[in-house]
Amino acid sequence: MTASRTAGESGAKRSFTVRAGEASGDRIRLSVYDLLIGTVYTPRVFFYRETLDGEALRASLGRTLRNFPILSGRMKRDPDGGLSVLCDDSGVRFVEARSSEPMPDYGPRHTAKKVLEQRYLSHAMPFWVVDRDTPLFTVKLTHMKDGGSILGVTMNHAVADGSSYMSFLESWSNEHRGLGYPKPNHDRGIIEALGATDDAATGDGGAGDGGAGGAHLTVTERGQTSAFMGRILLGRFGKTTTVTTRFTAAELAAMKDAAMSDLAGTERWVSTNDALTAHLWKVLGELRDRPDASEERLGLIADFRSFASEAVPNDYWGNAVSNTRPGMTAAELRSRSLGDIAAAVRSGYAENSEKRIREETAFLQAEHEAGRFKRVIPTMALGAFDSTIALNNWSKLPFYEIDFGQGAPFWYDFSPIPIPWTVHIAPTPATDGQKGGRDVHIALPRTHARALQEPSWVGRFHRYAESGETFPLTSLAAEAKR
Secondary structure, eight states: OOEEEEETTTTTTTEEOOOOOOOOOEEEEOOOOHHOOOOOEEEEEEEEEEEOOOHHHHHHHHHHTTTOGGSEEEEEEOSSEEEEEEEEOOOOOEEEEEEEEOOOOBBTBBBBBIIHHHHHHHOTTSOTTTTTTTSSSSEEEEEEEOEEEEEEEEETTTOHHHHHHHHHHHHHHHHHOOOOOOOBBBOOOHHHTTTSSTTTTOOOOOOOSSSSSSEEEOOOOOHHHHHHHHHHHHHHIIEEEEEEEEEEEHHHHHHHHHHHHHTTTTTTOOOHHHHHHHHHHHHHHHHOOOOOOOOOOOOEEEEETTTTTTTSSTTTOOOEEEEOOOOOHHHHHSSOOOOHHHHHHHHHHHOOOOHHHHHHHHHHHHHHHHHHHGEEHHHHGGGGGGEEEEEOTTTTOOOGGOOOOSSOOOOEEOOOOOSSSEEEEEESGGGGGGTEEEEEEEEEHHHHHHHSSHHHHHHHTTTTTTTTTOOOOHHHHHHHTT
């Protein structure tokens, strides 16, 4: 591992390049699921009561990179238009800074979203990555006045999905504390093989195609992708805001009990997450207040390692995410019981199968070979501005287990979501009796977010809470007034 201070940096801020100290020279060709994401960076920020040791973190990061050479490499364009990562150990950027302010009391009532981008992250340009000396992973460690540290990390999404991202951070945490951890599998041939079997059918990719693309992927018309990206940028610059609230463990238990009561005598079973997802879908459907006959879709993002485990092992490190889209009319969503909707959620996840993923992979590979891959977009994303609520459940990821020897973080956060009607579910910390709850972050058009400040809507979200335990829905607009 080498860590060199960048010339010209002094005082309160220092920049280092952290390397593994060894370079295999391997070239890892990114899979079609990696390419589908694009070269955007995903930020994650962890807040610690105790001060972390920057020098020790850089040393353990360098050791961890030996098992994750893709993260210290650089992205290259392939002759056929694909992308690869050259594992040349060019390194990751590590910035260490000091703040003149004390640690704020961040949490669900006061998120850090308003200031993350400017204060706690070291950015890399997503459109300046391929064939450039741009790191695929960055770290910013900010030490707060009077103690405590904030660890902000960004990772290029083209190399890893959420599960892989957190497995790396967990590995770094274990390496730092001298603990063992499983070695990752970077073999993208695993994904290539998915679409190369006799069972993997191909189709034309149309939205109505029941074959490879199915209802989950579509080839857009020329210019449609640019228009979609334009709407996302508008969301990033003020049209969309993110609302955060916490559901306690007791509230979730009451919610599940209500759903199971609705299903009594049917021999159907739903999980706590199914019940929460159904509740969110139902309440957000009420908030949208669309005409009775309108189609309402729920985009369920899912890691396919879990249901294609024979073909894609759990140690596969990369992007392995697909989605299903259960739906019903707006009138049905309003009128059906929580249990019925939770059962629909469970059935939606059950649509995932190894056969479907093989077909989807074959479709993506065929579109890449035909030169149309840049126009392929998940149908779920295209519906984000009208018919679809997208939900990503991260509640089983180890956000509050990233311990670098000074204890677990007391809060985890990420940047505002630019796509409206997007929901992220995260676990709650084990401190202060909060273990077992869920923190829910919801991206909404600003007009709808304002409605959620009204007590009536807070009451709808927390209708299963006992009196006095309700968490308000905190929006960026409300935080801006602090």
